[in-house]
Amino acid sequence: MSDETKPPRRRMSPAARREQIVAAARAVIVRRGLGSSSLRDIAAEADVSMGTVTYHFDSVDDILGAVVIAESERFYEQVVAAADAEPDARRALDMLIEPLFAEGDEVEAHWRIWTDYWAAISQRPGMNDAYGARIRHWERCVARVIARGASDGTFREVDSDAAALKLAAYSDGLATQRAQGVTALTRTIARAWFLQFADALLAP
Numbered sequence: 001m002s003d004e005t006k007p008p009r010r011r012m013s014p015a016a017r018r019e020q021i022v023a024a025a026r027a028v029i030v031r032r033g034l035g036s037s038s039l040r041d042i043a044a045e046a047d048v049s050m051g052t053v054t055y056h057f058d059s060v061d062d063i064l065g066a067v068v069i070a071e072s073e074r075f076y077e078q079v080v081a082a083a084d085a086e087p088d089a090r091r092a093l094d095m096l097i098e099p100l101f102a103e104g105d106e107v108e109a110h111w112r113i114w115t116d117y118w119a120a121i122s123q124r125p126g127m128n129d130a131y132g133a134r135i136r137h138w139e140r141c142v143a144r145v146i147a148r149g150a151s152d153g154t155f156r157e158v159d160s161d162a163a164a165l166k167l168a169a170y171s172d173g174l175a176t177q178r179a180q181g182v183t184a185l186t187r188t189i190a191r192a193w194f195l196q197f198a199d200a201l202l203a204p
Helices: 014-032 039-046 050-056 060-085 089-101 105-123 125-130 137-152 160-179 187-202
Strands: none
Touching: 014 039, 014 050, 014 060, 014 105, 039 050, 039 060, 060 089, 060 105, 060 137, 089 105, 089 137, 089 187, 105 160, 137 160, 160 187
8 A cells, every 4th residue: 555545653642652652662562572582573563653652661671660550550450459359368369370370372471561561671770660569459459459368367377578579579570481491380380389489478
């Protein structure tokens, strides 16, 4: 289709255009990895000019931060709401654990984004300062569930924030090992190990 016959590009609000670029960046990062993704790749995926991308974002790192925030909200929003609404603390914790080790391309994509993010902030620690407080939806909900369970006797008395951080760190470690291609660490084994760790940490 020639430029003359192309339909005019629809005007979008700045917020909508930013969301479009973030969605395109997610697709590129999942497909190519952060290290092989450029602003030009993201612009091409979003079907916008480089100038449009750099108007909204200063760098690939800046876009990655926005992708991680959006991914955290997308992946955990429903499960966090369901866990907060579940009165049984043990069941609520299981609901939070299950998606981490589920089958499917979306789960693999989720952990690919996270492992790329961890690698990026290990090289540029200050990068996390702007985003760190906005991506801990799962961990904060786990802390709330543990506190509820400790108060009703489902779990032992523990520092709920510290216990949630331990669980988050262990899940991240398992995800990193799997992302490195450790074939012996299947989803089933990773989930079983995580449940064993949770029981050791929380069982009355």
